[in-house]
Amino acid sequence: MTTLWDTTGSEVVKALSAERRAAGALAFGLALTLVAVVDEKHVSEAEGAATLAASAHPCRLLIVVRRQIESPHPRLDAEVSIGGRLGPGEAVVMRMSGRLALHAESVVLPLLAPDAPVVTWWHDEPPARIAYDPLGVFADRRVTDVTTAAEPLSALFQRAADFAPGDTDLSWTRLTPWRTLLAAAFDTVTDTPESAVITSGQANPSAQLFAGWLKNKLGIPVTVEEVGTRPDVTKVTVSFGGAELAIARTDSRTATISRSGYPDRVLPLPGRGVGELLAEELRRLDDDEVFGEALGTWSGLANLGARSPHREHIWRDPMDKSVTVTSTAPPSGEAHAAQDGTTKAETVKAETVKAEATKTGAARTGAASSAGSTPTVGRSGSTARPERPKAGGA
Numbered sequence: 001m002t003t004l005w006d007t008t009g010s011e012v013v014k015a016l017s018a019e020r021r022a023a024g025a026l027a028f029g030l031a032l033t034l035v036a037v038v039d040e041k042h043v044s045e046a047e048g049a050a051t052l053a054a055s056a057h058p059c060r061l062l063i064v065v066r067r068q069i070e071s072p073h074p075r076l077d078a079e080v081s082i083g084g085r086l087g088p089g090e091a092v093v094m095r096m097s098g099r100l101a102l103h104a105e106s107v108v109l110p111l112l113a114p115d116a117p118v119v120t121w122w123h124d125e126p127p128a129r130i131a132y133d134p135l136g137v138f139a140d141r142r143v144t145d146v147t148t149a150a151e152p153l154s155a156l157f158q159r160a161a162d163f164a165p166g167d168t169d170l171s172w173t174r175l176t177p178w179r180t181l182l183a184a185a186f187d188t189v190t191d192t193p194e195s196a197v198i199t200s201g202q203a204n205p206s207a208q209l210f211a212g213w214l215k216n217k218l219g220i221p222v223t224v225e226e227v228g229t230r231p232d233v234t235k236v237t238v239s240f241g242g243a244e245l246a247i248a249r250t251d252s253r254t255a256t257i258s259r260s261g262y263p264d265r266v267l268p269l270p271g272r273g274v275g276e277l278l279a280e281e282l283r284r285l286d287d288d289e290v291f292g293e294a295l296g297t298w299s300g301l302a303n304l305g306a307r308s309p310h311r312e313h314i315w316r317d318p319m320d321k322s323v324t325v326t327s328t329a330p331p332s333g334e335a336h337a338a339q340d341g342t343t344k345a346e347t348v349k350a351e352t353v354k355a356e357a358t359k360t361g362a363a364r365t366g367a368a369s370s371a372g373s374t375p376t377v378g379r380s381g382s383t384a385r386p387e388r389p390k391a392g393g394a
Contacts, residue, residue: 030060030113048275072098119139142167156208160301165287194240198210204232234249
């Protein structure tokens with residue numbers, strides 16, 4: 001491993017090239033670039049999960065640690081290794097301080113593996129809008145985890161409002177074993193389902209996505225019952241008139257399938273760590289259309305998959321305290337006020353600016369009329385065009 005203290009992006013590129021020459025054949029065969037965004041206190045967790053995922057999918061691992069943004073002195077410390085403690089592939093851990101942490105893309109872009117897809121994963125509370133973070137703008141796939149947010153359901157609804165094809169969330173990935181067991185159980189079912197009930201802990205985003213998936217695929221009413229202290233999904237029951245099909249978690253590794261008129265069966269339903277979930281998402285680099293359908297059905301926002309997969313970077317200085325981004329998930333899942341990804345706070349702000357502009361224009365017109373002149377449309381009477389947001393390097 002090569003450790004660089006108080007260095008520059010160009011020195012990191014040189015160190016990676018030197019490690020590649022020294023490693024020889026180990027440096028080839030990269031399938032993608034995985035960019036992991038994490039804060040300092042969760043670095044070890046992110047490194048362990050990314051190493052497990054990279055062992056299944058050869059990739060160039062770039063871990064971006066943003067710390068001490070308030071520091072007046074920008075600083076970059078980096079660790080460069082190939083075939084070291086972070087797996088058999090190439091890995092660069094970059095700790096950024098000061099204003100450099102707000103422009104991490106200036107260091108990350110030269111390090112991307114050429115002609116390979118890019119996956120950005122936030123092992124932290126996801127950004128309010130992915131367009132605010134250049135590390136998500138240039139990625140082909142974007143992986144978040146709303147369970148790390150203070151209000152998971154609000155964060156999940158914000159992911160729906162800001163959704164673009166290529167987005168996914170680990171709360172959806174956690175459902176893969178449940179969906180597999182339920183789909184397999186339906187192979188021998190000929191009756192028409194009428195309703196379903198999902199049992200889970202409080203404010204579980206996976207349960208909400210499970211309900212959206214069932215409602216979208218079966219067209220039946222789905223109820224989520226929040227009981228118990230366990231945070232994950234514990235049971236799903238589908239009713240067929242007088243009969244029922246239920247899958248209930250027995251322990252951390254198994255589940256019991258019960259069906260009216262048939263003996264119970266015990267099947268594996270293992271719990272999985274973040275590394276296994278991330279490895280599953282790296283198996284496919286195309287859009288997850290089923291996730292978009294489930295998310296849209298739950299949130300009430302239609303045609304999420306029809307949105308453009310391309311994003312433009314929106315510069316937003318997180319040090320500017322006057323800019324607030326809030327989003328609250330409605331309990332009934334009604335349509336969000338801004339389906340193009342804007343938040344309620346931004347929508348209110350835009351409407352206020354529009355109202356003020358209208359009021360100002362009316363005042364100008366009234367003043368011109370009282371002066372006995374005919375209002376004309378010209379440079380003096382036109383509204384100033386707002387400046388375009390400054391690009392952040394993406």
